Structure formats: structure tokens, C-alpha cells
Amino acid sequence: MCEAAEKDLYAVLGASSSDSVQQLKRRYQQLALQYHPDRLGGEGSSEAEYGVEKFLEVDAAWRILSDQNTRTQYDLQRRARELKQDWPVDSTVYLRDMTWDQDECVYTYSCRCGGGFSVSEEEVEEETQRRQQDDEEEEEHRGVVVCCDTCSLSVYVTWSLHTTSQMLKCQ
Structure with missing residues (x-):
């Protein structure tokens, strides 16, 4: 979870921290379909490579945010990072x-x-x-x-x- 802590997992899913698990799941499913490697197989190699990278990023975010325990832990770490910043970042x-x-x-x-x-x-x-x-x-x-x-x-x-x-x- 250390690597994922650097990224805003809610932003990866195009969601917010106030979204329910059902809303997160819906967003995850949309993105997983959009970037799934099987759907991008016929396209150019750079596009397919970006799609695979994006798919893995979305999948990793979903794994953390779909479980209540890991989501709570992530939210606490995220909040601690926000409090340490010198500027307000959306x-x-x-x-x-x-x-x-x-x-x-x-x-x-x-x-x-x-x-x-x-x-x-x-x-x-x-x-x-x-x-x-x-x-x-x-x-x-x-x-x-x-x-x-x-x-x-x-x-x-x-x-x-x-x-x-x-x-x-x-x-």
C-alpha cells in the first residue's frame, strides 16, 4: 500500500472520498472495461501500453478502496498527508x-x-x-x-x- 499511498486513489477512479462502495464499484467497472488489455489489443503499442498501465492503476485503487479496513487506513493516511501540506490541494x-x-x-x-x-x-x-x-x-x-x-x-x-x-x- 506504500506505492498506492503516493497517488490519490479516488482520483484514479474519478470519484470522491464521500462516494459509497457501490458508486466506487460502478466507476471501477466502467474504467476496467475502458482500459482492459483485451479491448486494446488491436491498437498501437503505445496506446495499448498506456491502457495496461491505466488498467493496473485502476485495479490497484479498487482493491484498496473496496475493502472497508484498507479504505479506512488509506483515508487516514491521505488525511495525514493533506494536513502536512503547506498549500490546499484539491x-x-x-x-x-x-x-x-x-x-x-x-x-x-x-x-x-x-x-x-x-x-x-x-x-x-x-x-x-x-x-x-x-x-x-x-x-x-x-x-x-x-x-x-x-x-x-x-x-x-x-x-x-x-x-x-x-x-x-x-x-
Whole structure:
């Protein structure tokens, strides 16, 4: 459960912590069907690979959140992490799940208020380089807090150090 504790399992399922087990199960079933490797077999290898990764992530989240004991333990750990943060963060968003805007060279993500979050390719590069210079090699994931352009919500945008170079597109 240590690895899963880094991710917001509710966000993985597209749910909230107030959802019932039945609501979580419904969301899990929808995502499992969408990303199941058997359904993605005929598509391109990168899409199929992403689908398998997403399917495994959804399945791991469901295993923890479907059991009352592990869900309670996860909720307590999640709350403890939130209390230690210096900023209010609504959720975690993965860079690979954001929409790429080729014209502006930014990644965007829609906010529930109708506004949006955006992070530039430059910000991603700078944060990755800063962390490398600070000799934080043990951290596999990088991230920044991004505020909505319309409301007061903010999200933590994170990415894997190993996939950053593959994702940067404006060079």
C-alpha cells in the first residue's frame, strides 16, 4: 500500500472520498472495461501500453478502496498527508492525463468550475532540472502546484522523471 499511498486513489477512479462502495464499484467497472488489455489489443503499442498501465492503476485503487479496513487506513493516511501540506490541494493530476495544446506549448486540465489548470512545458523542464540539481535522485516523481484560472482550487500536477523527456514536445 506504500506505492498506492503516493497517488490519490479516488482520483484514479474519478470519484470522491464521500462516494459509497457501490458508486466506487460502478466507476471501477466502467474504467476496467475502458482500459482492459483485451479491448486494446488491436491498437498501437503505445496506446495499448498506456491502457495496461491505466488498467493496473485502476485495479490497484479498487482493491484498496473496496475493502472497508484498507479504505479506512488509506483515508487516514491521505488525511495525514493533506494536513502536512503547506498549500490546499484539491487533487493530484498526472501530466500524462492532461491535454497538450501544441499552439501554446502547455498542458491543460479542466476544473470542475469550468475554468482550467495549465502548466507550461518550460515549468515542467525547470522543475525537473531543479530537482536534479538539488540531488533529489531518490524521488521518482516530480510535480508542481497549479491554481485554477477561474476559482480558488489548486491541483498537484505530477510526472515521472523517466517519462518527462518523452513528453516534452515543443523543442
